[in-house]
Amino acid sequence: MRTKLDTWLKLLCLAVALVAAGGAAATDARAQQQPPPQGAARLQLDNETSLAQRASELIDVNLDENLLRIIPKRITTKTDEGKTVDVGSIITGLRGVYVRSYAFTNEGEYNEGNLSGVRAQLRSPGWARLVNIVKKKGDDQMHLEVYMMTATGRIDGIAILALEPKRLTLVNIVGTIDLEKLSQLEGQFGIPELGIGGSGGNDGDAKPVKKQ
Amino acid sequence: MRRTFIPLLLVVVIVAASPVVAAATKGAEYSAVVKLIESHYRVKHRGIPFVANLGVKTAKVVSKSARRVLRFGDFKLALFEDQDFSGRDATGGDIRVRLRQTLEPEWHPLFAVRLEEEGQTYTYTKPDGDKFKVLIVVIGQRDATVLQVNLDPEEFAKLLMNPEQQSRELTNEATSVEQE
Numbered sequence: 158m159r160t161k162l163d164t165w166l167k168l169l170c171l172a173v174a175l176v177a178a179g180g181a182a183a184t185d186a187r188a189q190q191q192p193p194p195q196g197a198a199r200l201q202l203d204n205e206t207s208l209a210q211r212a213s214e215l216i217d218v219n220l221d222e223n224l225l226r227i228i229p230k231r232i233t234t235k236t237d238e239g240k241t242v243d244v245g246s247i248i249t250g251l252r253g254v255y256v257r258s259y260a261f262t263n264e265g266e267y268n269e270g271n272l273s274g275v276r277a278q279l280r281s282p283g284w285a286r287l288v289n290i291v292k293k294k295g296d297d298q299m300h301l302e303v304y305m306m307t308a309t310g311r312i313d314g315i316a317i318l319a320l321e322p323k324r325l326t327l328v329n330i331v332g333t334i335d336l337e338k339l340s341q342l343e344g345q346f347g348i349p350e351l352g353i354g355g356s357g358g359n360d361g362d363a364k365p366v367k368k369q
Numbered sequence: 370m371r372r373t374f375i376p377l378l379l380v381v382v383i384v385a386a387s388p389v390v391a392a393a394t395k396g397a398e399y400s401a402v403v404k405l406i407e408s409h410y411r412v413k414h415r416g417i418p419f420v421a422n423l424g425v426k427t428a429k430v431v432s433k434s435a436r437r438v439l440r441f442g443d444f445k446l447a448l449f450e451d452q453d454f455s456g457r458d459a460t461g462g463d464i465r466v467r468l469r470q471t472l473e474p475e476w477h478p479l480f481a482v483r484l485e486e487e488g489q490t491y492t493y494t495k496p497d498g499d500k501f502k503v504l505i506v507v508i509g510q511r512d513a514t515v516l517q518v519n520l521d522p523e524e525f526a527k528l529l530m531n532p533e534q535q536s537r538e539l540t541n542e543a544t545s546v547e548q549e
Contacts, residue, residue, distance in 0.1 A: 217481035228526045347532050
């Protein structure tokens with residue numbers, strides 16, 4: 158009886174081990190699909206979950222390096238105005254595009270405190286503010302800040318903060334990018350039109366108040 | 370002889386059954402999302418069972434738009450029609466957060482948009498061999514759709530470049546089958 162029980166137990170252990178090995182292999186395969194760490198140029202933008210819940214509208218885009226690699230390098234697209242954009246050349250060197258945009262019903266539904274987490278990251282070594290534009294005239298009030306990460310001596314990432322009375326937009330582009338082509342990314346990959354480089358939004362009233 | 374045969378048979382059955390169990394759980398996320406929409410908004414979906422068999426129907430049944438859908442391969446669609454989706458927090462919490470809890474980290478959250486007039490769209494992706502699984506949830510004021518398709522790299526690249534528009538186009542294309 159004892160021998161029979163031992164046999165059963167051994168076989169049961171063998172079966173469990175085999176099934177567990179299969180499960181472990183599957184878990185390992187899933188772990189390998191996780192995107193690799195993208196360095197300091199990648200900002201954590203998800204700390205403000207209360208903003209997402211409070212916002213009447215939101216846009217959330219997460220394009221990591223694995224996904225960007227899938228886009229063919231020789232690819233063009235047309236803007237709404239019919240202008241051809243060489244997307245392939247713009248995205249070469251990019252390792253991530255992340256967008257968070259929140260729109261609110263009323264003014265004052267977000268404040269600087271909601272940005273403390275992002276600003277703390279932008280104060281870390283390597284980040285420098287490139288553009289700070291305050292536009293206060295008319296209905297299109299906006300405070301636009303563009304930060305650049307240059308820790309390795311080249312541009313490793315860009316952060317854009319666009320603060321409007323009823324809308325807050327955060328864009329984080331990780332990887333090397335030609336600044337002249339930055340504006341061409343607007344409207345692509347879910348990046349909203351922010352008027353960077355005069356591509357829209359700014360009608361001449363915007364004043365660069367500080368450049369670092 | 371018989372005594373050792375039965376345990377051995379048991380081992381074979383258990384080992385052989387494990388891929389079956391894995392396959393059964395493969396489509397679990399889609400079903401979980403459909404159930405989540407049902408519980409969150411207290412609504413009921415309508416599946417389209419014939420869509421799964423389109424490939425074996427006669428040619429005359431397979432309409433132009435249906436043929437377009439066939440290219441999606443692994444195609445799953447649930448429709449919620451003429452029901453109330455206006456309550457954002459019918460069962461508490463944000464549907465976006467609950468979707469994330471249901472799908473991540475297995476699925477990658479590519480795109481989420483919530484617009485007052487156009488409703489909500491959530492697009493998740495997952496590599497699947499040389500293709501990509503895409504799960505799109507579109508929630509309007511009175512209707513909702515949960516769609517899972519397989520895209521080849523070329524079509525997937527289009528989705529990446531313009532996630533909002535392409536998510537809606539894929540959903541429109543898939544749901545137009547029903548109107549044929």
